[in-house]
């Protein structure tokens with residue numbers, strides 16, 4: 001009889017995902033990526049065979065209830081990356097560098113990035129921005145830290161962008177995005193997220209660069225796709241963006257379960273006999289005997 005868990009069995013039948021295996025998929029096999037920020041969801045994502053678990057700073061909004069991604073700290077991101085990392089056996093785990101953790105100085109950026117690798121077990125970090133991040137990305141690479149790039153709609157640029165707006169709609173903007181993508185590749189990213197841009201632009205970038213592109217709101221021609229887990233499961237309270245396909249209604253299921261629990265407790269039908277512990281037969285009959293004697297003495 002075998003005592004190996006299904007997680008362990010899957011682990012031995014599917015090899016660990018590495019930077020190299022992600023890169024080798026370009027042009028051959030689509031890459032799958034989802035966010036996860038804790039042990040149970042990261043474990044489910046990993047067991048489903050998703051290639052990349054991204055501990056995204058979207059965590060700030062969908063789990064911590066903040067208005068945007070700007071407020072989340074390195075320590076908060078580290079805490080969640082550690083939890084997700086503990087769950088993952090096969091997928092590549094990438095941690096998002098939060099706003100402010102790589103914007104102030106390159107020493108600061110290197111120190112923060114190294115914490116994600118050393119203290120949280122991340123296998124790469126993600127930074128937002130194109131040409132302006134070239135120097136930083138090469139320094140991170142020199143420090144043996146693999147980097148995922150992220151261009152297009154970059155949520156950490158919310159204040160400068162004046163809202164979450166689809167990027168790359170004019171010829172000038174398209175040229176800039178192409179320059180950004182090529183610059184990231186030259187700087188040494190091993191893949192890049194393309195977020196919130198017309199599919200035609202994402203297709204051009206995907207054809208131009210040799211590293212995989214992972215799209216979100218960037219159409220089907222990207223080398224892979226990423227979604228925020230809580231969006232695709234409907235476990236958020238904000239209206240969903242156009243590009244989110246809802247694969248489950250977890251909020252609906254949770255609501256139903258909570259209503260049933262409340263009704264059962266109030267009606268006294270939970271817990272039932274099956275959900276209660278019982279005395280061993282000899283203790284029960286001894287107890288009954290004591291109660292009978294007490295009743296008899298009272299008469």
Ligand code: KIV
Pocket residue numbers: 035054055056057058059096193195216226227228
């Ligand atoms: O923070 C995040 O979840 C992300 C993905 C949407 C790419 O950056």
